[in-house]
Amino acid sequence: MPPLTVFSCGTGPLQPSPALLGKLAEAQSIYASSALLEACPPSDARRIPIGKNAREQAREALEEARHGNNVVVLASGDALFHGMGGTLQSLACDGDRLEFIPAPTSFQALFHRLGMAWDRARCFSAHSTEYIPWGEILAQPLAVIYGGHPFTACRLAAAAMEFHPSAAGRSAVAAQCLGMADERILQGTLAELAREECSPTSMLLLLPDNRPGAAPVLPLGLPADFYEKENNLITAEEVRAVILSKLRLPAWGVLWDVGAGSGSIGLEAAALRPGLSVYGLERQAGRLELMRRNCRRLGCVNYTCMQGEAPEALDALPKPDRIFTGGGGAGLESIMQACFDALNPGGLLVASAVTTESEHLLYGWNAAARTGMFSLDIASESPIAGTYHHLRHGNRITLFTYSRA
Numbered sequence: 001m002p003p004l005t006v007f008s009c010g011t012g013p014l015q016p017s018p019a020l021l022g023k024l025a026e027a028q029s030i031y032a033s034s035a036l037l038e039a040c041p042p043s044d045a046r047r048i049p050i051g052k053n054a055r056e057q058a059r060e061a062l063e064e065a066r067h068g069n070n071v072v073v074l075a076s077g078d079a080l081f082h083g084m085g086g087t088l089q090s091l092a093c094d095g096d097r098l099e100f101i102p103a104p105t106s107f108q109a110l111f112h113r114l115g116m117a118w119d120r121a122r123c124f125s126a127h128s129t130e131y132i133p134w135g136e137i138l139a140q141p142l143a144v145i146y147g148g149h150p151f152t153a154c155r156l157a158a159a160a161m162e163f164h165p166s167a168a169g170r171s172a173v174a175a176q177c178l179g180m181a182d183e184r185i186l187q188g189t190l191a192e193l194a195r196e197e198c199s200p201t202s203m204l205l206l207l208p209d210n211r212p213g214a215a216p217v218l219p220l221g222l223p224a225d226f227y228e229k230e231n232n233l234i235t236a237e238e239v240r241a242v243i244l245s246k247l248r249l250p251a252w253g254v255l256w257d258v259g260a261g262s263g264s265i266g267l268e269a270a271a272l273r274p275g276l277s278v279y280g281l282e283r284q285a286g287r288l289e290l291m292r293r294n295c296r297r298l299g300c301v302n303y304t305c306m307q308g309e310a311p312e313a314l315d316a317l318p319k320p321d322r323i324f325t326g327g328g329g330a331g332l333e334s335i336m337q338a339c340f341d342a343l344n345p346g347g348l349l350v351a352s353a354v355t356t357e358s359e360h361l362l363y364g365w366n367a368a369a370r371t372g373m374f375s376l377d378i379a380s381e382s383p384i385a386g387t388y389h390h391l392r393h394g395n396r397i398t399l400f401t402y403s404r405a
Contacts, residue, residue, distance in 0.1 A: 008078045161190050372399075
């Protein structure tokens with residue numbers, strides 16, 4: 001069975017190489033955008049334009065190849081960077097043969113146009129993305145974001161400022177249609193680029209900026225007023241920082257935040273570890289919208305809000321590597337047991353107690369797995385008697401850590 005051949009066409013108009021011309025001459029079907037199909041040399045091959053139903057066309061191309069047809073797919077830019085190549089890979093079955101032919105990518109072309117080294121650059125995409133991970137993007141000294149509908153490069157510049165207004169003066173480059181007749185490269189600050197218009201076939205390059213405040217701060221123990229919350233109920237910022245340190249967050253895996261409230265613990269974990277999948281479980285449905293707004297403010301795309309009552313709702317979540325649970329109540333013991341049983345081997349569970357009853361229960365529960373017990377007594381500066389200050393103590397919090405062998 002011949003392989004299904006995927007050619008990345010890079011920037012600009014189609015430039016057929018001898019290898020591509022040979023494949024096109026043998027092809028029985030060619031899948032490509034209308035523009036690329038028009039640039040193909042004449043042949044007897046069936047020509048299928050790739051449009052909005054690209055996933056269905058990918059299935060069709062794979063099915064043709066399974067029946068022994070010689071199929072060629074032409075992809076604009078890099079087929080394996082948010083392109084048709086990745087779609088084909090996700091649909092392929094054992095036995096399918098995919099052959100990928102590379103070409104220089106748009107971001108490589110842009111850096112060469114500018115004469116800049118790109119070995120330290122991070123690449124992101126806003127293609128069909130509802131939430132863009134601005135927290136992670138703006139924390140990079142050198143970042144490229146591929147635009148599209150509706151986020152052109154210039155609209156990305158505006159969205160970056162909306163997320164972090166202090167970045168308005170950051171130097172950036174907006175590039176559209178590289179290698180094409182309407183190629184345009186604009187340089188300026190984000191504020192200046194946001195006032196321009198450009199094609200969806202564009203990208204935004206964020207350049208290093210050493211100005212104070214230009215980059216977001218580390219999302220660890222953020223001030224309480226950063227978050228929307230109900231009745232001022234939120235874990236104190238200093239306590240959040242300690243809890244996150246005790247969770248020993250891995251670079252990837254799954255974290256549960258059981259009884260998420262405003263979402264602050266799980267959201268800071270998600271922002272600190274963009275590769276970690278975080279699930280915030282909250283029984284009160286009315287708090288979920290608060291969690292979602294807090295999530296958008298932190299720019300996390302790896303956080304999922306879930307409404308449900310523990311322990312029953314835990315069965316719907318993927319198995320965790322880390323769990324945090326706070327609070328107490330009559331169901332605490334059953335929640336702790338369900339959480340511990342769900343942990344992957346080597347996983348960690350951190351629980352907090354504010355009441356004497358929950359502290360007593362956690363101290364006696366599963367002592368063989370307990371790896372630590374910590375008491376946090378935090379006092380914050382507060383005015384007294386008009387002109388003086390003192391340290392006002394908050395509620396003492398006890399943290400318990402457990403490890404699953």
